[in-house]
Amino acid sequence: MSTAPVLGRMGVRLERDRAGVASRFPSTVPHLEASGGDGGACVMPSYTRLTVNINTETAAALRQVAESRGVSYTEAVRRAVALLKLIEDETQKGHAIQVSEGKNVRNIILLA
Template sequence: MTKIEEKTGVGTAIVRLSVNLAADAMDTLRWLANRRGLSLTETIRRAITVLKFIEDEVDKGNKLAVVETDANGQERVREILLVA
């Protein structure tokens, strides 16, 4: 269940959002926030920004990849496949 309340003021509208998350998803969100010293709200904002970037790149026909470096300094590229 999601609850959304919008507040408008000077500049950007602020939306209050209530979302139900599974315990493991909440644990991950807290871990991410603590790792960077961020609030849960800022962590969610950043996650949305990253997902938007990924979607934009895929829409342009670009591929996403991870470049791994092994102990010898050799690089290996792995493509990231997104499931709809």
């Protein structure tokens, strides 16, 4: 499937991932987009494009998460990074991250 960008609502560029899911895809520099009737413009936020190498096990896990949540690979990675950041921020504050299953409670410990 092609990954050519398509124009979405409000002029935001979208890109279809391999699963055909469209996701926001602004350019690496801010775009200018015409606003209402006043002739002004608004600046779209920039982003960083990243290419990563992952092993087949990680790729399969990413695919499974994206498909089960109905999101693009990009969105699945965003959510994973946000979750990792939350865990790291809380552990740096001295807080414990726990998983509970009934009366069983396990601490989650991240290794550096």
